[in-house]
Amino acid sequence: MTLTAKQTRAWLLNFSNKIHDNKQYLSDLDQAIGDGDHGSNMSRGVTAVEAAITDESLEKASDVMKKAAMAMVSKVGGASGPLYGSAFLEMAKVIDNEAIARVIAAGLDGIKKRGKAEVEDKTMVDMWAPVVDALQDGRLSVEAIEEAKAQTKPLKAKKGRASYLNERSIGHLDPGAVSSSYLFIALLEEVEVND
Amino acid sequence: MTLTAKQTRAWLLNFSNKIHDNKQYLSDLDQAIGDGDHGSNMSRGVTAVEAAITDESLEKASDVMKKAAMAMVSKVGGASGPLYGSAFLEMAKVIDNEAIARVIAAGLDGIKKRGKAEVEDKTMVDMWAPVVDALQDGRLSVEAIEEAKAQTKPLKAKKGRASYLNERSIGHLDPGAVSSSYLFIALLEEVEVND
Amino acid sequence: MKKIINDSGTVVDEMIDGFCFAHANQVEKLTDFRVVLRKKKTDHVALISGGGSGHEPAHAGFVGDGMLAAAICGEVFTSPTPDQILEAIKASDTGHGVLLIVKNYTGDVMNFDMAKELAEMEDIKVESVLVDDDIAVEDSTYTAGKRGVAGTVLVHKILGAYARQGKTLEELKTRGDALVERIKTIGVALTAATVPEVGKPGFEIGNDEMEYGVGIHGEPGYKREAIKTSAEMAKELVSKLSEAFSFNQDQKYGVLINGLGATPLMEQYIFLNDVKQELDNQALTIAYTKVGNYMTSLDMAGVSLTVIAFETDEEIDALEETVDTPSWT
Amino acid sequence: MKKIINDSGTVVDEMIDGFCFAHANQVEKLTDFRVVLRKKKTDHVALISGGGSGHEPAHAGFVGDGMLAAAICGEVFTSPTPDQILEAIKASDTGHGVLLIVKNYTGDVMNFDMAKELAEMEDIKVESVLVDDDIAVEDSTYTAGKRGVAGTVLVHKILGAYARQGKTLEELKTRGDALVERIKTIGVALTAATVPEVGKPGFEIGNDEMEYGVGIHGEPGYKREAIKTSAEMAKELVSKLSEAFSFNQDQKYGVLINGLGATPLMEQYIFLNDVKQELDNQALTIAYTKVGNYMTSLDMAGVSLTVIAFETDEEIDALEETVDTPSWT
Numbered sequence A, B: 001m002t003l004t005a006k007q008t009r010a011w012l013l014n015f016s017n018k019i020h021d022n023k024q025y026l027s028d029l030d031q032a033i034g035d036g037d038h039g040s041n042m043s044r045g046v047t048a049v050e051a052a053i054t055d056e057s058l059e060k061a062s063d064v065m066k067k068a069a070m071a072m073v074s075k076v077g078g079a080s081g082p083l084y085g086s087a088f089l090e091m092a093k094v095i096d097n098e099a100i101a102r103v104i105a106a107g108l109d110g111i112k113k114r115g116k117a118e119v120e121d122k123t124m125v126d127m128w129a130p131v132v133d134a135l136q137d138g139r140l141s142v143e144a145i146e147e148a149k150a151q152t153k154p155l156k157a158k159k160g161r162a163s164y165l166n167e168r169s170i171g172h173l174d175p176g177a178v179s180s181s182y183l184f185i186a187l188l189e190e191v192e193v194n195d
Numbered sequence C, D: 001m002k003k004i005i006n007d008s009g010t011v012v013d014e015m016i017d018g019f020c021f022a023h024a025n026q027v028e029k030l031t032d033f034r035v036v037l038r039k040k041k042t043d044h045v046a047l048i049s050g051g052g053s054g055h056e057p058a059h060a061g062f063v064g065d066g067m068l069a070a071a072i073c074g075e076v077f078t079s080p081t082p083d084q085i086l087e088a089i090k091a092s093d094t095g096h097g098v099l100l101i102v103k104n105y106t107g108d109v110m111n112f113d114m115a116k117e118l119a120e121m122e123d124i125k126v127e128s129v130l131v132d133d134d135i136a137v138e139d140s141t142y143t144a145g146k147r148g149v150a151g152t153v154l155v156h157k158i159l160g161a162y163a164r165q166g167k168t169l170e171e172l173k174t175r176g177d178a179l180v181e182r183i184k185t186i187g188v189a190l191t192a193a194t195v196p197e198v199g200k201p202g203f204e205i206g207n208d209e210m211e212y213g214v215g216i217h218g219e220p221g222y223k224r225e226a227i228k229t230s231a232e233m234a235k236e237l238v239s240k241l242s243e244a245f246s247f248n249q250d251q252k253y254g255v256l257i258n259g260l261g262a263t264p265l266m267e268q269y270i271f272l273n274d275v276k277q278e279l280d281n282q283a284l285t286i287a288y289t290k291v292g293n294y295m296t297s298l299d300m301a302g303v304s305l306t307v308i309a310f311e312t313d314e315e316i317d318a319l320e321e322t323v324d325t326p327s328w329t
């Protein structure tokens, strides 16, 4: 099963809502181990995404996803802008033809290629990678997502701004992993993924 | 009667002690209506005066007074440096030949020429002018000096930094008048002036 | 008090040493006199300025080809002494005479006057121009008159250009006096400066307050209010200047936004943007603009706004001319 | 928070407007992209830099003949986006290619990389030099690497001179990469900066405390202590640089004292004087010195010390060469 333009739009708008609702929380998480702007960066981005994808003439899922990618890339800046942007762009390339597990896997590849982080570096990769695994096994659930999120807490950051803190980054959730968790919860809410 | 070098030296050293003792008080007075440095300015000056006049080879009162003038001029800066310097310089010109009343009168002329202040402008002129009058009448006393000092309080400043305050300068003693009062009390203590 | 210093009593000497080391190509120290001299002598009238320290880059930062021949550094916020000034005059004169550019404070005026008299006794031709651009203070025979503030650096720059052109001492004096009439400044402070020797801020001001018209030594201003937007500050300051100038749409004006020490450039440019709006509203022509920390007050936060009414384009050219000094860009 | 602003959401745009108005002779705004462009096109490789705003005069103040062709302004302390950078590249390229000078932060690196890829798709030759001079941070494969700070402006200046000489893009890239290896910086902060949108200082620090190694966005440093004298601060920072460089008495060095925004020039010169003592103690040759606010952190008080080890005198000449930009003196 592949996603329609409509499903993709619903998914991204749901994600957008979750970001707005948690803007302050995301910034607070980033204040602890970064520079405190992840909430405002993401919120600036999804506001632009909303505007870009409302256009009803976008017919294919890939059209919607590409618009979202460009909005993130051109409005967020910082580290998360290019990362979400690259993820969405790689997803756009396959979304019309591949099942959702392959789509998210393509996004993960985009993130890894752009940011050069691996699993356990305490980045959004630590959310995307377990989600890809779970999707492949047909067992993605809110619990699995929450579990992945919680697992970023004990990690020591090796990439991004949090890595300057070294040991002091331990004991905090990774903000980018948390914002990504909203993307996947939104997916669960809008699409039947484990078919 | 004219002053000897020895008397002049004793007078200035006594003045110097009084300045050191009241350094903080003078600065506090200046903080209220000026920039709070009159104590440190004067103390820097009289320290230099002490060093300059200890030279025992200075034979005439004018030699001592001239050295003191140069020390004030070159170490104080601000408004009080040139004023005390000019006063001392004009005094040096007549001190070997004139009685003390004429000497202080010459100093007052120096101040007025340099600073262009008149009586009641709330400056050191308001200390020097009444002292000249009292000396001419042979009735200079600590009381007269204290009286002149107190009379600067109700005045509104028309010269110097305090004049920026306008009405708000009313109700405070003038710092330069107070430092000058020490000069005249020292004179009373070291020399028989009302002879 | 948090400052990067060693001893509050030696800040001026250590600063001069650091300064002369940093700018050894352009300046040198006149030992024992706290005077910063241009390394290469001028072959024209020498401009000299100075005053209390704590206003850096004024005045030493403007020593060099096209501006000052020497700068005299007093104690922090205290006028230098006549002997220092005299030495600066003697070291700078190349027979063309010396022009003193003095900010109008009682102490500065008297010390520079004495130095002038001393120099004249040594047969050096000396004239002086008194800068009193701060319109926050009433100018009357009942006060020490208006203070000299940021507008002073425009005088350095314009007369510096004229001096380099070879104008005579008398000409520079005449033009300087006329120029000062057309330069007016007014500032707003958000915090007070801390003099190292005093160790605490020069005045108290609330965390949400600002004060219009504060002097560069923390002299009290004319109005204290809750902090406003940049646009509102611009409106207030421009309205004061407007009263003082009676602006004329046929004239060209120049604008200097001067940071007082602790205010970021970002805010200075935002403020300029608002000042421009206000002047545009009055349909005035702005022919010259300058932004940055030129006449500071140690670590005071705030800005001053200087407007100059140009009489000729020659003055604009003089401001734009390239110079070789440590701090004029 | 006391700032001269109107709205925390529009500070960058208003600043750019004020900046481009103030320096209309030298620069212009690329509308809609928060890019400051050199007015006159270069006829050689175009150097481009940028990053988050709040570091003024970096980077827009260095746009002009002999330095940058364009500067890209992100949100305060946030990297600009690839489309902004791409537009700057397209507007600056005159067929000689474009060199991006990027400070080493994850966000900046990725956004500039994306812009480079986009530009290459449009057949523009683009290379980039990554500046990572802040030795406060450990450089290992387990971190994002050292940060780019004040040393960046020396890279702008030296490569700017080389570009003006007509060196090719490949040559500039090679020289730039080698140059960065020999530039190291370390700072000390006395207070934290306040980002307008956040409204409170980025970190808490006591009234008598200072912190070594703080980054220009308030990234935590390596040691916090009670405030020390300037001489002791100089000793600490020079010893860190000494470890990082293994100083060589046969080499020439250059020194940049960079004010972080709220620290008066007086203190910067005093600090330089102490740094000089420390370097003299090691019998090092200082062939170039620069002091002032070049890469600031809004209203942070503190300084950074950058040392460059020169390989050739050509580099010194490149630093001393006159340029025509708003903020390089």
Ligand SMILES: Nc1ncnc2c1ncn2[C@@H]1O[C@H](COP(=O)(O)OP(=O)(O)O)[C@@H](O)[C@H]1O
Pocket: A030, A034, A035, A036, A037, A038, A041, A042, A077, A078, A079, A080, A081, A083, A111, A114, A115, A116, A117, A122, A123, A124, A125, A159, A160, A161, A174, A175, A176, A177, D079, D106, D107
């Ligand atoms: N190299 C990287 N690879 C993957 N994700 C990264 C990398 N660097 C940072 N991130 C993610 O970006 C998040 C921070 O984003 P944000 O705060 O918006 O950017 P910035 O760090 O530039 O302020 C981190 O929490 C982390 O999840």
Ligand SMILES: Nc1ncnc2c1ncn2[C@@H]1O[C@H](COP(=O)(O)OP(=O)(O)O)[C@@H](O)[C@H]1O
Pocket: B030, B034, B035, B036, B037, B038, B041, B042, B077, B078, B079, B080, B081, B083, B111, B114, B115, B116, B117, B122, B123, B124, B125, B159, B160, B161, B174, B175, B176, B177, C079, C106, C107
């Ligand atoms: N024009 C003047 N004529 C006479 N005395 C003056 C004049 N201006 C200032 N003074 C005196 O100088 C004193 C202040 O001296 P001081 O604080 O040392 O200098 P500054 O005002 O430059 O800081 C005043 O209290 C006043 O007595």
Ligand SMILES: [Mg+2]
Pocket: A030, A034, A035, A036, A037, A038, A078, A161
């Ligand atoms: Mg962040």
Ligand SMILES: [Mg+2]
Pocket: B030, B034, B035, B036, B037, B038, B078, B161
């Ligand atoms: Mg005083």
Ligand SMILES: [Mg+2]
Pocket: B035, B037, B078, B079, C077, C078, C079, C107
């Ligand atoms: Mg004073």
Ligand SMILES: [Mg+2]
Pocket: A035, A037, A078, A079, D077, D078, D079, D107
């Ligand atoms: Mg950020």
